[in-house]
Amino acid sequence: MQTVEVTARVWDRILALRQGRGCACCGRWSAGERAALSLYAPLARRDLGPVTVAQIGQSLDGRIATVSGDARDISGADGLAHLHRMRALVDGVLIGARTALHDRPRLTVRMCKGANPARILLDPRGRVPDDLEIFREDGARRIVVQAVDRPRPSGVEVIHLPEGDGWFAPGDILAALQMRGIGSLLVEGGGITIGRFLEAGLLTRLQVAISPLLIGAGPASLTLRSPVARLADAIRPETRSYGLGPEVVFDCALSPEAVAAWAPIHAAPVVAAGGI
Structure with a gap:
């Protein structure tokens, strides 16, 4: 190491x-x-x-939060600084609606030198309110991917994509973002969103x-819809x-x-x- x-x-x-x-x-x-x-x-x-990179912060026993949903201190100061550095190096950082509603992240670069990335929200059914921190005006791009016809605050870019079972096809998301200049993307959460990109074979790292x-208990760090039945079939990255x-x-x-x-x-x- x-x-x-x-x-x-x-x-x-x-x-x-x-x-x-x-x-x-x-x-x-x-x-x-x-x-x-x-x-x-x-x-x-x-x-x-x-480049499409995903980041997961977890405990030694593979949890990302407590049973009650407390995830604020899952990473210490060094882990948070690392996450902010990752944000500073990408064009955009993406989260799902559940993460936005529960964690209310700011998705900014505050612990290192660098520019704030575009903040990208996946909100298929438009359930995330417009008063969250991710929608504030601070010079960074704000992008929402949704399936419904719902207005958003001034300056927020809206991408309409079709949904299936409450979700978007990861390939459609990437194609739409790359057409808008987001070449390097950080998928920051949550575990289900990261799992969708991983299963689609669209994560670079x-x-x-x-x-x-x-x-001791709580949500697992990574959730796949189709987990392997045999270890011989597990993903073994370098x-x-x-x-x-x-x-x-x-x-x-x-x-x-x-x-x-x-x-x-x-x-x-x-x-x-x-x-x-």
Whole structure:
């Protein structure tokens, strides 16, 4: 397992990579900074085409909340900072209606340098009220995907898609978002939404962040409609693990493109420390 150290200079390099400047290989970096480049550069790169990444924060026993639904402290400070960094590296962050109603997330970048991504809500039947934080005006794009003809606040982009059994086809969602310039997407929740994208084979990578606590009961971190009956049929992605303080992140590559993204863009000569 690699221990991640996100210093100001390595984060500046990662943000530069997101803007198409610099690379993830040149420079004199500590072991922790190189681990940070390995973890975040695949999300920052824009040379490998569209990326769809999902992130799950869970306890040691695989729970994302208590029986009563309390999920606020499932991730500690290191896990939350990691999630905010992921948001800063994508074009848009997507959640389902249940997550919006229960967790009321802001979906902003507050714990690191970077721009807020577009906030995208899947609300097939238009049940999410317009006064939630995700709809506030702060300069970031706000997008709602819905099947009903329901007006939304001024400035909110509405995408109409057909639904089936209360849900949208993940491929239709991605196609509609990519047509609107969302090339890199973070599917942040919840577990059912992430499971739909995973089963459709549309996730480039999956990150599972495990916090050192035991809950004992509550909703599971990932829910699939068609779980495997035999371990021989289980998804076995190529995986790297990273330590962020007391938390561990498993970065799972779900496509050849995701594996390729771990490799440096080029093998240029080493430059002075801190160069971009």
